[in-house]
Amino acid sequence: xxxxxxxxxxxxxxxxxxxxxxxxxxxxxxxxxxxxxxxxxxxxxxxxxxxxxxxxxxxxxxxxxxxxxxxxxxxxxxxxxxxxxxxxxxxxxxxxxxxxxxxxxxxxxxxxxxxxxxxxxxxxxxxxxxxxxxxxxxxxxxxxxxxxxxxxxxxxxxxxxxxxxxxxxxxxxxxxxxxxxxxxxxxxxxxx
Amino acid sequence: xxxxxxxxxxxxxxxxxxxxxxxxxxxxxxxxxxxxxxxxxxxxxxxxxxxxxxxxxxxxxxxxxxxxxxxxxxxxxxxxxxxxxxxxxxxxxxxxxxxxxxxxxxxxxxxxxxxxxxxxxxxxxxxxxxxxxxxxxxxxxxxxxxxxxxxxxxxxxxxxxxxxxxxxxxxxxxxxxxxxxxxxxxxxxxxxxxxxxxxxxxxxxxxxxxxxxxxxxxxxxxxxxxxxxxxxxxxxxxxxxxxxxxxxxxxxxxxxxxxxxxxxxxxxxxxxxxxxx
Numbered sequence: 001x002x003x004x005x006x007x008x009x010x011x012x013x014x015x016x017x018x019x020x021x022x023x024x025x026x027x028x029x030x031x032x033x034x035x036x037x038x039x040x041x042x043x044x045x046x047x048x049x050x051x052x053x054x055x056x057x058x059x060x061x062x063x064x065x066x067x068x069x070x071x072x073x074x075x076x077x078x079x080x081x082x083x084x085x086x087x088x089x090x091x092x093x094x095x096x097x098x099x100x101x102x103x104x105x106x107x108x109x110x111x112x113x114x115x116x117x118x119x120x121x122x123x124x125x126x127x128x129x130x131x132x133x134x135x136x137x138x139x140x141x142x143x144x145x146x147x148x149x150x151x152x153x154x155x156x157x158x159x160x161x162x163x164x165x166x167x168x169x170x171x172x173x174x175x176x177x178x179x180x181x182x183x184x185x186x187x188x189x190x191x192x
Numbered sequence: 193x194x195x196x197x198x199x200x201x202x203x204x205x206x207x208x209x210x211x212x213x214x215x216x217x218x219x220x221x222x223x224x225x226x227x228x229x230x231x232x233x234x235x236x237x238x239x240x241x242x243x244x245x246x247x248x249x250x251x252x253x254x255x256x257x258x259x260x261x262x263x264x265x266x267x268x269x270x271x272x273x274x275x276x277x278x279x280x281x282x283x284x285x286x287x288x289x290x291x292x293x294x295x296x297x298x299x300x301x302x303x304x305x306x307x308x309x310x311x312x313x314x315x316x317x318x319x320x321x322x323x324x325x326x327x328x329x330x331x332x333x334x335x336x337x338x339x340x341x342x343x344x345x346x347x348x349x350x351x352x353x354x355x356x357x358x359x360x361x362x363x364x365x366x367x368x369x370x371x372x373x374x375x376x377x378x379x380x381x382x383x384x385x386x387x388x389x390x391x392x393x394x395x396x397x398x399x400x401x402x403x404x405x406x407x408x409x410x411x412x413x414x415x416x417x418x419x420x421x422x423x424x425x426x427x428x429x430x431x432x433x434x435x436x437x438x439x440x441x442x443x444x445x446x447x448x449x450x451x452x453x454x455x456x457x458x459x460x461x462x463x464x465x466x467x468x469x
Contacts, residue, residue: 059206069202076206083210087217094221160314 004135011139017115018147019177019184024115028148029173031106038152042145044106046138048088049119052081053137056120057130077120078112085111115144150180228257228281235277236267239345243268243367256282268292269346269365292366292381294340294349294359295459299391300405301354302328302336321375330404332394334378340370382459386435388445392455395428402453409455415447431456 017023024045031041056077064070089107093100110116119140123133154176163172233253244266246252255262256278264284265275271291279285311320311327317339325331336355348363349370357370361384371379378393390409394401398410411429416422423437424447433456447456 063202063206067198067202069198072199072202075203079203079207079210083214086214090217090221093223160316160319162315 004132007132007135008139008142011136012143012146013184014187014190016143016147016184017118017140018144019181020188021118022181023118024113024144027106027109027113028144028151028177029170031109032148032151032155032173035149035152035156037106038148039145041106041109042141042148045110045113045115045144046141048081048085048107048110049116049141049144050134050137051088052084052116053120053123053133055080055084057123057133060120060124073124074117074121077117081116081120082111085116115140147180147184151177154180226257229253232257232278232281235270235274235281237269237274237365239269239365239367241269241345241365241367241369243365243369256284269367271365291384292368293361293364293384294366294368294370295380295382295386295389296334296357296359297378297380297389297391297393298332298334298376299356299455299457300328300330300333300407301352301356302334303354305329305333305405318375326376328404330394330396330401330408332376332378332392332396333405335376339373339375340379343369343373345369383435383439385439386433386459387438387442388447388456388458389433389435390431390455391457392430395430397429401429407453407455409451410453412452414450414452415456418446418450420446 015021018025018028027041027045032038059076059080060070060073064073064076085107089100092107119137120133123136128136151173155173158172158176167175229250230253233250236249236253238249240248242248244252246255246266252262252266256264256266264278264282267274267278270278306329307327308324308329309327311323313319313323315337317326317335317337320326320335320337326333326335328335334356336351336357338349338351338357340357341349341351346363346365346367348360348365349357350360352358359370366381366384368381371377371381376393380389382389392401392405392407392409394405394408396404396408398412401408402410409430411426411431413426413431415431416424416426419442421437421441423434423442424431425434426432445458448458
């Protein structure tokens, strides 16, 4: 149990995908302009990472390993995640229109996102069991949500600040993200 | 050779499998969207201003097609032409859309107005208004930090060099977003062919208003007395022009010359030429 808890916290804070591994930066900057959108994005990413990890685990262990083609992992996962996200979008649109209104547009944005691809790949690289890869996936998703929500709150405050002209907009956002990342690096080494 | 074959087979099968699932899902899970919604959306101006009361043009198109009670003439920027097209598409009856444009009821820019204190806080009218109603001596006047400018999706408002918003009547669609955003509620929506309008919003008594601003409406009532058509009335020490009467009857606009502070201004020629007011 302790193991899983550590893994989860590690994925959320210590090995935060955005702030310490610098993955998924495009949506991190693109959708962090307001809090509401970033919450939707965080939820969409978390659920997609979680469910695609389940599929990825199955595909890897029951198709790629028995056929001795594990070198195809990356490309198969790209295929898997892209089609899964498409499918998820259709299902949500059909059966959960309210949810679709909330984060339907974000789903297609993350179809080819690197965070979503990285989590299943890292699960396999670290030889995680099924349960462990689920915990890691959930933690990574929550970590992404935490990072983007923090960033959106900061950027909403930033809108009222007087920013030097050359740094306005994305410039100051990069600087803020840098500081945020520095503070998250403070956690490194806490959990090995 | 074996490796190449396995790559082709595995990738081919996996790809075909996912493709099949997606194709099936596309058939089974297809959401039927009324094609009329797209037609209506194409007609709308897509400024996403929200003047209709919906979240955007798409939301309004959906509502007007699906909901019987939503009127086809809610799009204010689209004016009569769009209302007519929407009404034709949805089979509803369109009422008259009153065209209107934004008009700033203040003509004393922050740069020249007398001030109570020096403000250096958050550069936003709403924020400055919280601090003793802004730095201007006149608590009703334009703050000049451009909250209305940020609101305008049609780029019809710009701050001039003195810090007074200038509304481009050619670009203004009359959606009224700026009027809602202004903390002083100083932007009035007037008909585009209005002859005159009072460029002051001060409800103070004459002496107080005059002391705070040299071009304030002091509520003297001279314009009201001079107007032969009773198009001007006096409410709370401020003159209000009834544009309807004014447009229909007035030809010489005597009120302009009689106003002692020149607070009442002509907006006739400028609007006709599509100039800023």
